[in-house]
Amino acid sequence: MEVDPSDKDSKSIRQEAFRTIARTTLSANERNYMLGIIKEENGEIDWKAALGKSALPMIRAQPLDQVLELMNSRFRAEDADHEKLVIGLTISGEKRFLEVRNNILIPRQSFVGSIDGQLSMGRDTLNNIGAHITTWADAIESGDIEILSGEKAVLRLASLIE
Secondary structure, three states, rough: OOOOOHHHHHHHHHHHHHHHHHHHOOHHHHHHHHHHHHHOOOOOOHHHHHHHHHHHHHHHOHHHHHHHHOOHHHHHHOOOOOEEEEEEEOOOOOEEEEEEEEEEEEEEEOOOOOEEEEEEEEEHHHHHHHOOOOOOHHHHHHOOOOEOOOOOHHHHHHHEEE
């Protein structure tokens, strides 16, 4: 599984071992953990979606800037080498900026200088992104995020945030 996660034989052997452990353990936590891994590997559980719905009320209650700060933990810095871009966001009429510089994502309330792209979305869309109900890329594809300018830069930013 470590060498080739798509190897069906090794996945089957591992899952049968987990089922055996789940059947024989006295620990409910261990049993649930083993069965949960099997379901996740088989696509029967989507943890992000399941937990996202319960996180949504908490995300909605947060100020806009705090929701944007959540994107830092989802930013794939390892894929942002030599990236430097600034995207202007209009979120339900409020202006904000996301800057990528030195492998860091920096949410800003204001920015002086040129920007590489602009997008517009509703606060509900941002909340859904923050709660892992949808992704930046999916929200763009569905039209929930409108790219106003700099499509290439906006799509690049979207590709850097899980």
